[in-house]
Amino acid sequence: MIYFDNAATTQQKPRAVLDAVLEAMTHMGNAGRGAHTASLDAARSIYDARTLLAELFHSESPSCIAFTSNATESLNTALKGLLRPGDHAITTVLEHNSVLRPLYELREAGTELTILPCDDKGCLLYDALSDAVRPNTRLIVCTGASNVTGNCTDLARIGAFAREHGLLFVVDAAQLAGIFPVDVQRLHIDVLCFTGHKALLGPQGTGGLYVREGLSIRPLKSGGSGIDSQNTHHPDRMPTALEAGTLNGHGIAGLAAAVRFLLEEGLDAIRARELQLAQEFYLGVRDIPGVTVYGDFSTLARCPIVSFNIGEWDSGSVSDELLTQYGISARSGIHCAPLMHQSLGTLKQGAVRFSFSQFNTHEEVQTGIRAVRELA
Amino acid sequence: MRKKELSLIITFPSTADALAMERICARFQAPGRLIPVPTSITASCGLAWRSAPSDQEALETLISTEKLTIQGIYECMV
Known part of the structure; x- marks a missing residue:
């Protein structure tokens, strides 16, 4: 079989990824839920993955990286956690439904939406950005690369525009991460949503988001956190703020091995x-x-x-x-x-x-x- | 039951901060290890760094120079 569907999921992973998952499944406990050897092993493994992803994306610190199950969960977290009724959001026709559908849902609840067009080759028409900004515009969300044409969007240009206009910049890096270097600080990206199972070469069920230091996102989920357990609210400190419940520690161990492979190669x-x-x-x-x-x-x-x-x-x-x-x-x-x-x-x-x-x-x-x- | 000892206990706002402490201490061969937070201390994170009281100055310097985030430093019988 010849596999040409790597934009959906990379089928072939480095051997180290498979070994890391198997190794994790043989000894790992529940991260952050105890101080015994198995629990600490899991916590260390997950922290290792945070550190590697922070290096890959040039994040301020490993604590800016929160894990989710995929880019869809990350995008839902970012968009539903940042936008309220009355806010205005700008996106593009290049987007995947993991961006569009949360935005449509928010629009039904009162968020305003502008969708920027592209040219006949599918490249974003950047000049439309200026006209799209309104007094209540809160953010721009766009993909780093189209999953249909493969063409990248000019994140540096949009990031600079967002900063100039005081807007948040949310990026769907589902296709981009693992193929192009992404420097979130240089590109003025506030939230970077990624999945583990495409070009990052990790297992399905892994993903996450980078959140700029100081930016607070209302979480989609609340629950067990392993910290501050007597508080009636979910802790607001990153990364715990966006990580209710047990993480996919076994998968994340594989993702860490994958990112290490990418950094080395x-x-x-x-x-x-x-x-x-x-x-x-x-x-x-x-x-x-x-x-x-x-x-x-x-x-x-x-x-x-x-x-x-x-x-x-x-x-x-x-x-x-x-x-x-x-x-x-x-x-x-x-x-x-x-x-x-x-x-x-x-x-x-x-x-x-x-x-x-x-x-x-x-x-x-x-x-x-x-x-x-x-x-x- | 093991006899309790006066210990230095450092607490953290999150598990990631506790793990950062462990990683830095390993790199600089600083003393101590992660333990469950003693119930006598109120802390956000369930993990705490335990060391000897005599290590306090060295650990505080490390925390400062490496920009580690902690919640509190205590001495208590553990």
């Missing part, structure tokens, strides 16, 4: 290999008659994603042919990003998405190109 080297594979595929299919490729390939500021269609052929059907005839696993449909597909004119047809990882090979890419050529 270097994101620049990994990304160079992944973009080389994506570019090889793009160059191999773009001129095939009937094939339409979406996105801007004139820039290196992109994730290793290539979405395309063959004529008017239903993307799900193409995906099924790829699987049954060539053993290729790729994602079809609209990728939980309806506004992006609407902008690209592919809401009905969807698109076939190939997303690459460092563990894919040149031979696999060549098979992918041959498959598209033969199907077209």
